[in-house]
Amino acid sequence: MVDTQQLDQRIAPFRAFLFDLDGVVTPTVTLHMQAWRETFNQYFAGRELEPFGDEEYYELLDGRPRFDGVAAVLASRGIELAAGTPEDDDFFSIWGIGNRKNRVFADLLAGDGIAPYPGTIRLLDALAMLDVQIGLVSSSRNAEAVLAAAGVRDRFTVVVDGLIAAADGLPGKPNPDTYVAAAERLGAAPNESVVFEDAESGVAAGRSGGFGLVVGVDRGAGADALLAAGADLVVADLDELVR
Template sequence: MTDDGDDRGHPPFEWARHAGVLFDLDGVITPTARIHEHAWGELFSGFDYTERDYLEHIDGKPRYDGVRDFLASRGVTLPEGSPDDAPGDGSVCALGNRKNALFNEVLDRDGIAPYPGSQATLDLLAELGVPAAIVSSSKNAVPVLAAAGLTERFEVVVDGVVAADVGLAGKPAPDGYLLGAERLGVDPAATVVVEDAVSGVAAGARGGFAVTIGVDRGAGRRALLDHGATFVVDDLDELLPADRRTRAT
């Protein structure tokens, strides 16, 4: 595999050579990024919001950081407020809580299914005995995993709830991934990080992990490489043995 951003034909990845795998959730395991994008778009509909805003200011970050950074891009400052604020638009936290309510409405109504290539990768890891964990900025990781039928797949979930409880810095800081490796009982230097956000691949690179795989769901191959991805694929399916691939080649 090359790192010039132009390759497409990847050989099977040697997952068994690594002690564990830490997955982001939204956009890597499940297409929840689409639900998040819909909720953010509705939240900021009065600000000429675009998909590029999601990728540049919000993707991969804790919810309140995303609110704050997007508003800053428009020259808007709001009081921070409190996580207990009712959903609304009077503070950063109120806006974040309103976005979360919108997200859960769509999740409850439409459900979610994992990407087939990601499901096949999880199946392979289980067969190989390679442990996996979720490291997500979202506070909705547990209900998303339940909706996708994946709760039993991950004994370790480091999400936005855990981060708030223990005071972890959000991505691009590597803190969440380092805690995920610790709770999984693996050495970061022998562990794989899988991410679709530039802030996430930056976290993997800063944490000293063996490999940081970028999955390009819209952030752009060059951007993911520039922020620390070891290499980039369009889907984890590309890294599976030929007889396990779920997509036509």
């Protein structure tokens, strides 16, 4: 094992490191928030409903599978819609609203691009010098496109995203299944692995999955909320874990 003195000693003993994508590796939260805002406010227009607020993103959407999030936002306004089908692209089903949001997000990503957080790159650089495994776990079905746009796909040996979760029948966060699957693919047990998460649902997944350390990254959810969800420690940026 290479010397780990450059790492915070709270994370140095572990074998595998599992990163969430949005809000941990890339600041795609801003693009997601904008895409959700545009989509929901178009749907709410003319229905005498409160416009979508950014605080709802953290409460109802952040870290959740897309269609679970749609259902949660609609339920908060007393709206029930049929699930629909994956081919829907209208406002008459949960799938339709989710697909419309995804189209808006893809347009924003193509137009604006994305860059990774410098602090996360600093931690990834330090981990790359060690005999450890690195994976990424995301509820997003756009994870591969985001990683490619940010130029960091080669940093992760394993990626378990929303598409893989759907194909393998893995429930999304706050269930721990996607994180457990990523650890298994890296050849590590959960108690040998660290989870890095900015969402309460993701932190809860790490805690319920029995992971050795759950690091909350406070990009807006709030340190108190992340600690309450089960984080062992909270940082504002991952470069705090590199000496």
